[in-house]
Amino acid sequence: MVEARLTADGAPFAVRDGVYASGPSTLREFVEAVWGYGDRVFLVSEGGTTTYREFFxxxxxxxxxxxGEYGLRPGDRAVVAMRNRPEWQIAFWAAQLAGLVAVPLNAWWTEDEFAYALDDCAPGVLLVDEERAGR
Structure with a gap:
């Protein structure tokens, strides 16, 4: 099983007691570690599969x-509020790759809870799915 090979002692993503023991310490190290998987399946969803290459x-x-288009700079905040689908992963990692502070919010919050969080974190962009856009 691939997961066992990746998380075994001495492997790139070794896990001990549910915590990464010595995994990548930077985003660059994480990206470099997974580039080698290219056309292998990374995400599985109702809509099909996404390879590592497609994801990145x-x-x-x-x-x-x-x-570029939105003019956000490292340190700006990007809210991610959507269901657990491949788009969530893409939005979260895109924020990381752009140097932004990803702010994941609970997708099931009420309008008032979203309003409080948005006021508190002052995001530069909202990355939300259609279900959350109204809230």
Missing amino acids: DAACGLARRLS
């Missing part, structure tokens, strides 16, 4: 848009 292409593309 999408995350890098969104990261470029956040920096």
